[in-house]
Amino acid sequence: MEIISKEKLALFGGEPVRSREKKWMTWPIYGEEERRALNEVLESGKWWYGDRVKTFEQEYAAFQDARHCITASSGTTALEVCLQSLGLEPGDEVIVPAYTFIATASAVVRSGGIPVFVDVDETWNIDLKAVEKAMTAKTRAIIPVHFGGRICDMDALRQLASEKGISIIEDACHSWGGKWKGKGTGALGLGGVFSFQMSKNITSGEGGAITTDDDAFAETVRSITNCGRGGDGVWYGHVRVGTNVRMTEFQAAILSAQLTRLEAQTLLRERNGKILDENLSKIEGLTVQPGDPRITRRAYHLYCLRVDADRFGCSRKRLVEAAQAEGLPLSVGYGMPLYKQPAFSQSKNAERYAHCSCPVAEDLCYKSGMWLFHTILLGTEQDMQDIVNVFAKIKENVRELAE
Numbered sequence: 294m295e296i297i298s299k300e301k302l303a304l305f306g307g308e309p310v311r312s313r314e315k316k317w318m319t320w321p322i323y324g325e326e327e328r329r330a331l332n333e334v335l336e337s338g339k340w341w342y343g344d345r346v347k348t349f350e351q352e353y354a355a356f357q358d359a360r361h362c363i364t365a366s367s368g369t370t371a372l373e374v375c376l377q378s379l380g381l382e383p384g385d386e387v388i389v390p391a392y393t394f395i396a397t398a399s400a401v402v403r404s405g406g407i408p409v410f411v412d413v414d415e416t417w418n419i420d421l422k423a424v425e426k427a428m429t430a431k432t433r434a435i436i437p438v439h440f441g442g443r444i445c446d447m448d449a450l451r452q453l454a455s456e457k458g459i460s461i462i463e464d465a466c467h468s469w470g471g472k473w474k475g476k477g478t479g480a481l482g483l484g485g486v487f488s489f490q491m492s493k494n495i496t497s498g499e500g501g502a503i504t505t506d507d508d509a510f511a512e513t514v515r516s517i518t519n520c521g522r523g524g525d526g527v528w529y530g531h532v533r534v535g536t537n538v539r540m541t542e543f544q545a546a547i548l549s550a551q552l553t554r555l556e557a558q559t560l561l562r563e564r565n566g567k568i569l570d571e572n573l574s575k576i577e578g579l580t581v582q583p584g585d586p587r588i589t590r591r592a593y594h595l596y597c598l599r600v601d602a603d604r605f606g607c608s609r610k611r612l613v614e615a616a617q618a619e620g621l622p623l624s625v626g627y628g629m630p631l632y633k634q635p636a637f638s639q640s641k642n643a644e645r646y647a648h649c650s651c652p653v654a655e656d657l658c659y660k661s662g663m664w665l666f667h668t669i670l671l672g673t674e675q676d677m678q679d680i681v682n683v684f685a686k687i688k689e690n691v692r693e694l695a696e
């Protein structure tokens with residue numbers, strides 16, 4: 294790839310690499326399929342938990358190579374249902390990464406457990422050595438997050454968990470279509486959770502799903518999502534205390550239409566992600582999120598990279614300001630590790646979280662982590678060239694950014 298550098302940084306009045314007129318791909322992507330399907334549901338008079346939901350569940354289970362898919366109202370509620378299915382007792386612990394969206398951990402609290410935060414490693418995923426150290430007699434589950442779509446080392450994690458009889462619930466809310474050694478994410482542990490919220494790579498505005506290969510787990514999950522009903526179809530028969538997080542026919546109709554594009558979009562993001570990896574990793578001071586040959590298909594929800602301020606020549610703050618001025622919507626991501634969020638640091642378990650220290654997660658939050666949103670990866674090769682040019686131009690003029 295040819296690297297074109299423009300003389301003056303846009304931050305100081307130079308011409309930006311991307312002018313305002315040159316748009317990145319916008320999200321969500323939809324078409325006639327969604328419009329037609331929505332109209333059909335509208336006019337059918339059956340708006341709720343019917344054939345469309347069943348069909349989407351079958352399609353999505355097949356897409357993720359899982360035996361079962363049970364839909365839910367969001368990724369958050371899907372996580373809560375999975376944890377409720379485990380029947381956590383007071384004092385039970387669930388190991389979660391400190392660098393993730395709050396739902397990974399809040400679901401644990403809402404299901405009666407205690408989240409135990411551990412650090413991530415250079416993959417941006419849960420650090421397996423830290424997981425091993427954090428395991429106690431009270432550990433009931435581990436929730437790995439395939440961060441940005443980069444799948445965790447599921448071989449090592451499964452071995453670690455199975456030795457101790459601990460369940461793995463994958464937070465696959467960034468990993469639609471991801472495959473580990475040819476098998477889809479979401480059923481690599483006991484169960485996995487997906488989000489279809491607006492920003493996600495397949496969306497119905499809000500929505501979620503649980504996938505699993507375990508028949509008994511699937512039955513419990515189904516029951517909990519549907520008011521604790523049993524499998525006998527008795528409408529006012531409730532075999533356990535559940536909740537209502539059912540999906541509507543409108544959501545399922547949109548999702549089935551979205552699913553027809555997901556594979557091609559996943560492959561395009563993967564191809565563009567490789568172009569960025571190859572070129573950005575040549576720029577001193579930038580480190581891209583590393584892959585793993587066992588990831589046979591990588592879904593990108595985020596394109597993640599880190600800056601080492603000393604080696605790059607300026608702080609992340611200045612780099613991001615400069616990139617945004619060049620027309621690249623680069624973000625710094627989470628502002629703090631989860632244990633610093635008041636939801637935990639000012640909770641009744643505050644004492645526990647006051648002692649948390651996850652240096653890699655803190656470094657990602659405060660100093661080095663940067664994200665590009667997945668839609669950017671749906672662009673052309675020229676778009677990828679522009680991204681590389683933005684970083685190359687900033688690097689070349691980095692002295693101007695010194696603070």
Ligand SMILES: Cc1ncc(COP(=O)(O)O)c(C=O)c1O
Nearest residue numbers: 367368369394396466488489490
């Ligand atoms: C890693 C992760 N887990 C869970 C969720 C929760 O999904 P939802 O927004 O559908 O509740 C999200 C959403 O951003 C997420 O990023």
